[in-house]
Amino acid sequence: MTAGRRAVVVGGGLAGVTAALRLADAGVRTTLLESRPRLGGLAFSFPRSSPVGELSVDNGQHVYLRCCTAYRWFLGRIGGEALAPLQRRLDIPVLDAATGRAGRLRRHAAPVPLHLAAALATYPHLSPRERLAAARAALALRTLDPADPALDGADFAGWLRRHGQSPRSVAALWDLVGVATLNARAEDVSLALAAKVFRTGLLSAPGAADIGWARVPLGRLHDTLARRALERAGVTVRTAVRVRALHRLPDGGWRVGTARGEAPGAAGTVVLAVPQDQAARLLPAGALPDPERLARIGTAPIVNVHVVYDRPVLRRPFFAALGSPVQWVFDRGEAAGLGPGSGQYLALSQSAAQRDVERTGAELRARYLPALAELLPAARAARVRDFFVTRERAATFAPAPGVGRLRPGAHTNAPGVFLAGAWCATGWPATMEGAVRSGQTAAREALARLRQPHGDTPGESASVPPLNA
CATH class of the missing domain: 3.90.660.10 (Polyamine Oxidase; Chain A, domain 2)
Incomplete structure (x- = not known):
């Protein structure tokens, strides 16, 4: 097999595992290198x-x-x-320590936006006036396009103030959801990312925000089962291997240099599925037109x-x-x-x-x-x-205003080198969903360069699978 039909994925988090699976499923001989002794990235046990x-x-x-x-x-x-x-239906118990009151954010089977109307109408942590204002803001939020560049530079808190949201409403509703999904409070969040979270999660389909979580240790999913899937797909998985550099070969391929010199062989495709600071160190000169922007994320x-x-x-x-x-x-x-x-x-x-x-x-x-x-x-x-x-x-x-223009796509100017990670330009915040999507995108672009059929990228449909309402 030529170097062009070989790939090395650097990083064994969700983005790297996804890219490796997609490449191997398409017939590319793939090696995955992870510096830690286990897979899973930042979602591990x-x-x-x-x-x-x-x-x-x-x-x-x-x-x-x-x-x-x-x-x-x-x-x-x-x-x-x-x-x-997943939950059968979204149901979030909310306890207020200041008042001792308990409330719930629970959806019904009605169409959007009526699926949350009853929950908002009886939500005890807001006054009737605040509930009405929140409903109006939600309807206004549905009109925003998260892909609009103008939204990236604006902050979510300012938009909420302009749409009549009180500090209590922000704390008891918008930040209740936003802090957990965006890892920042409204004043520190890009309006584009906030619009993505609330439009997709709460306002796209009745069951879009139903919550799922692992009933087993994350390591069983993201390490044990992921490793098993990789090995079944034919991926060579090597952990405790630290990558130091990428070296361009005369034939146009790449050699991945490691701390102990354990090079996995020449490869025509390299996917860097590592944090942005590590990617900046590994990328060859000229791979990005403005490489300093990674440091500004x-x-x-x-x-x-x-x-x-x-x-x-x-x-x-x-x-x-x-x-x-x-x-x-x-x-x-x-x-x-x-x-x-x-x-x-x-x-x-x-x-x-x-x-x-x-x-x-x-x-x-x-x-x-x-x-x-x-x-x-x-x-x-x-x-x-x-x-x-x-x-x-x-x-x-950090999902700060302006971060959207800093996040790079999967493609680089170094032929055969691609980026993956939740910090890449997926349109999503830093979630497991964003990480998987970035790995799918990197693999899709790598396969397109190889003129390799890759089929539809799974999971990228904007629709939500049918519900058992």
């Missing part, structure tokens, strides 16, 4: 020896929506659909607080909080392997966590345990058997 026994801990809580058609394709491709099911942190109580304190699988430092709380006991009668393991997902990421474990314990007790009365009498924190300082790219 690790073992923890806890006072309650051995746990398999996710570094962070990751969810997807029914409208995430590319990630749903990915789950199906690796055989993991049943392990990360900021990053944003996420902190996850993990608490194991000696008894059950939460009856729901998850909830969102208002009037509290707590954002979203998930019951992860069964997924992590917590034995029956061993208590309850809760994971707190804290996005836009620029302050928390610098706090010590002791400071976070003092901040979040009382906040949980305020939200969950049963936690007040419970004993904490384990407490620990996971931090991702560069969990996502």
Whole structure:
């Protein structure tokens, strides 16, 4: 097989695994190189020896929506659909620590936008006037085109103010959803990305925002099952291999230089599915017209607080909080392997966590345990058997106004070299969906260059599969 029919994918996160699968499925001999000892990128699991026994801990809580058609394709491709099911219907319990009131954001089977009308009309965390204003803003949001370059330079908070949204409405509704999906608050979010999230997730189809999450450790999906799928497809997977450089060969191919000199052989296609700073270091000179722009794509942190109580304190699988430092709380006991009668393991997902990421474990314990007790009365009498924190300082790219014009496409000016990663120009924020879509796009462009039929790229349809309403 010639170098032109060989590919090397650098990076074993969702983008890299997707690109490798698509290339191999099209008959390209593919090698995947990952610097870590496992696959999964920033959505992974690790073992923890806890006072309650051995746990398999996710570094962070990751969810997807029914409208995430590319990630749903990915789950199906690796055989993991049943392990990360979707809600039958969107249902988000929302607890307000300041008032003690509980509410829900729950959809009905009515057509858009009536599917959320009843939930908004009875949402106790907004006044009647705020609910009416929120409905009007949602209708106005439907008229925006996320692909409009003018929206990229505007901030979401300014648009919300111009459409009559009070600070309480922003906190109790728009940021409740936006912080979790965009990893930034409205004032720090590009209007284009906000429009993409809310139009696609809440205003495209009745069930578009139904939530899915893994009922097993993420490592079982993104490492174990993904590796198995890659190997079945004929991909050579090599972990703990750090790529240092790309070298152009006289015949026009590429040699991938590694830290220990373990070159995988000449390749006609290279996909760099790594964070933007690593891509900038690896790209050959002239590969991008403005390579410095990659350094201008900021990053944003996420902190996850993990608490194991000696008894059950939460009856729901998850909830969102208002009037509290707590954002979203998930019951992860069964997924992590917590034995029956061993208590309850809760994971707190804290996005836009620029302050928390610098706090010590002791400071976070003092901040979040009382906040949980305020939200969950049963936690007040419970004993904490384990407490620990996971931090991702560069969990996502920062969705700031203007980021759209900085995000590159998959194509580069270096023949045969392509980019993938959630930070690329997918139109989506930094989500698992965006990562998979970027891998699909990189593979599609690589196959087009090879004049290799690639069929339809799965998951890119704007439509949402039929619902069991």
